[in-house]
Amino acid sequence: MLYRKSFLFALLVLAVITLAQRCKEPSGTCGMGCDLTDIPYNPTAYTIxxxxxxxxxxxxxNNPMTLEGVQLGRRLFYDPILSADSTMSCSSCHLPQGSFTDNKAVSTGIDGIxxxxxxxxxxNIAYATNGLFWDGRSASLEEQALLPVEDPVEMHHTWPNVVEQLKSHPVYPELFRKAFGIDNCCGITKELAARALxxxxxxLISSGTSRYDQYILGDPDALDDKELDGKLMFFDEGQVVNLPDAQCFHCHGSITLTGNNYFNNGLDSVASLDDFTDKGRGGISGNRTDNGKFRxxxxxxIALTAPYMHDGRFPTLEAVLEHYNGNGKGVSNEDPFVQQIGFPLGGNVLQYSGLTAYQRQAVIKFLHTLTDTTFINNPDIQKPD
Amino acid sequence: MKFLPTILFALLFVFISSCDKDEPQTEKNFTLTFKSTYGGLALEKYKNYPYDDRDIQVNKFNTFLSDLILVRQDGSEQRLSDIEWVDFTPDLAPDNKAVDVKFQYTVPAGNYTALKIGYGVRPDLNAKKPADFAPEHPLYRENEYWSGWQSYIFTKVQGLYDLDGAGDPESTLTYHCGSDAVYRTSTMNATIPVTDKSGALTVEFDVKKLFYYNGGLLDLDDPLNRNTSHNASNIDLGIKVMDNFANATTVK
Known part of the structure; x- marks a missing residue:
């Protein structure tokens, strides 16, 4: 009988302590008020x-598309909560009007660095399955989304702090519940945030309504003669009309006009492969023959994303074409096609003659036909209200 | 009750009949491994290899292979795959050594006597385009498709050649071979046992042998022998390269 009383007393003490402890916890820290199970979890499958x-x-x-996941990701993408001083979001460097670039040579983080x-x-980043960033250091969008938050030259925050802010936020716990079915706010993790992002x-997929798309879908009038010349040179199809190969499509092939491969495109003249200021892919792989290669x-x-190259060194497309017309720097790991621009000049004459001013302008005019304003104005990808 | 003996007899008949039949043939794992060499040496990007009295580098080597089929002694066939993509020099490889590319299939146990290979993309598949395929399909690869020629790039061999004879390869070699005109097939005889447990076969491509022509190596001092890519004006070189594929293949 004595034991029974002691046991009941101990249970009572334990219950009081637990209750007191939970009452001390503010909402959003896994305590009372953090439960989300009253909110229905019925995710809607989403077809992109x-x-x-x-x-x-x-x-x-492991990250199927749902309407709720997309909505949460969109909100996170535009929310400066991801940066340490709440001044910077993903969209600070990836703005819709710049086709999700910031139109700066290099980006500046919250500390002004x-x-x-x-x-x-x-x-069209969904098609990038061969590594992300300029150097391919992330294998997937889910991995990539984790890095800028903690990068000292970007958002300079910490994920534990971000997660705490999300847990105690008035809206996010519900959005995470609806997207991923978490039972309480403590289910919010950086991995789920990255999945939503x-x-x-x-x-972020093209609308397919650019003039180039109209042309390949069967409207021969979608491109004028000069743009068509540019297209023929871009895709190395110009021999029949005595136009040289611009060799662009070897690296910018496919319907998305990138193969997501890594190349040294002849930007820098270096004495040895060890001398690249920015080693690019080689900085990640540790392989010196990857130095100077970028995705x-x-x-x-492209007309909306100036300036160009990994370091924004070229302010205009004219400068880009001028660069490529120089046929590279002869560095041993340059892509061979960089050295073959302007080759062959019709028929079977194998010589590197370069592109004339008209031909360069034609390629640039063709590049302008790739502009997709329907995409950048798509209301579904803008900052949510 | 009078039907009981009949029913029992019928059941016995069914049981015995089922025992008469062959055991269902179970599928065994079969591993097909592709390796690449240069003149019998392990292939490595950015490494100099002898080419007559000059040096050469092979920095990219990949190919589509169609209709991979094992042949039995009686001539019947066991299809392994309609199409595969074999990339010996992927961008994200940890180092410059060419990678071995392995595929796993399941086939019935038995003694096979040959492997059939199609070099490139067979015409009916080459008539399609990447958008016709799911992301996991080998022909989904848009970067291996020429929209201008409406053909996959069957084989890519890229590298450098010491054209000036100064000792370091500096002149570009770009062999991008494609279109139905260069599709080739071969049958490689070999003893290929697939036991009760598994089977395996290694297929080796010697990239140097892709450069052979008329009993010797292609003269790379001739610019017409250094580049062929997606234009019909130099398809002759593409044909030479693809003609050589069977001779460049050994099975082990």
Whole structure:
């Protein structure tokens, strides 16, 4: 009987302590008020809209697309809560009007420190399955989304702090519940935030309404003669009309106009492969023959994403064409096609003659036909209200 | 009750009949491994290899292979795959050594006597385009497709050649071979046992042998022998390269 009384007393003490402890916890710290199970979890499968002539969009099995996941990712993408001083969001460097670049040579973080590289366009990023960033250091969008938050030259925050802010936020716990079915706010993790961001980024797909798209879909009048000349040179199809190869499509092939491969495109003259200021892919792989190689960006909406190259060194497309017309610097790991621009000049005459001023202008005029204003104005990808 | 013996007899008949039949043939794992060499040496990007009295580098080597089929002694066939993509020099490889590319299939146990290979993309598949395929399909690769020629790039061999004879390869070699005109097939005889447990076969491509022509190596001092890519004006070189693929293949 004595034991029974002691046991009941101990239970009572334990219950009081637990209750007192829980009452001390503010809402959003896994205590009372953090439960989310009253909110229905009925995620809606989401099919990414894409033009019919675009390939299927790869979606990882461990992050299926849902409407709720996309909505959460969109909100996070535009929310400065991800930066330490709440001044910077993903969209600070990836703005819709710049085709999800910031139109700066290099981006600046919250501490006013400039990064060393230009922000890459996120257009059609869902198709990038060969590494992300200029150097391919992230294998997936889910991995990529984790890095800028803690980068000292970007958002300079910490994920534990971000997660705490999200847990105690008036809206986010419900959005995470609806997207991922978490039972309480303590289920919010950086991995779920990254999954949501990745889902939003996967919907950043071309509208398929650019003039180039209209042309390849069968409207021969969508391109004028000069643009057509540019297209023929871009895709090395110009021999029949005595136009040289501009060799662009070897790196900027496919419907998305990037193969997402890594190339040294002849930007820098270096005495040895060890001398690149920015080693690019080699800085990640540790392989010196990868030094100076960078991931090829998409050329869709290229007219909207100036300045160009990984370090934004070229302010205009004219400067870009001028560079390529120089046939590289002869560095041993340059892509061979960089050395073959302007080759062959019709028929079978194998000589590197370069592109004339008219031909360069024609290629640039063609590049302008890749502009997709329907995409950048798509209301579904703008900052949410 | 009078039907009981009949029913029992019928059941016995069914049981015995089922025992008469062959055991269902179970599928065994079969590993097909592709390796690449240069003149019998392990292939490595950015490494100099002898080419007559000059040096050469092979910095990219990949190919599509169609209709991979095992042949039995009686001539019947066991299809392994309609199409595969074999990339010996992927961008994200940890170092410059060419990678071995392995595929796993399941096939019935038995003794196979040959492997059939199609070099490139067979015409009916080459008539399609990347958007026709799911992301996991080998032909989804848009970067291996020429929209201008409406053909996949069957094989890419890229590198450098010491044209000036100064000792370091500096002149570009770009062999991008494609279109139905260069599709080739071969049958490689070999003893290929697939036991009760598994089977395996290694296929090796010697990239140096892709450069052979008329009993010797292509003269790379001739610019017409250094580049062929997606234009019909130099398809002759593409044909030479693809003609050589069977001779460049050994099975082990």
């Amino acid at each position: 809209p894409k033009p019919a002539h675009f390939p299927q969009i790869p979606v990882p099995a 400039q990064g060393r590289r230009s922000s890459m366009s996120l257009l 990745a889902q939003f980024e996967r919907i 090829t960006p998409t050329l869709r909406n």
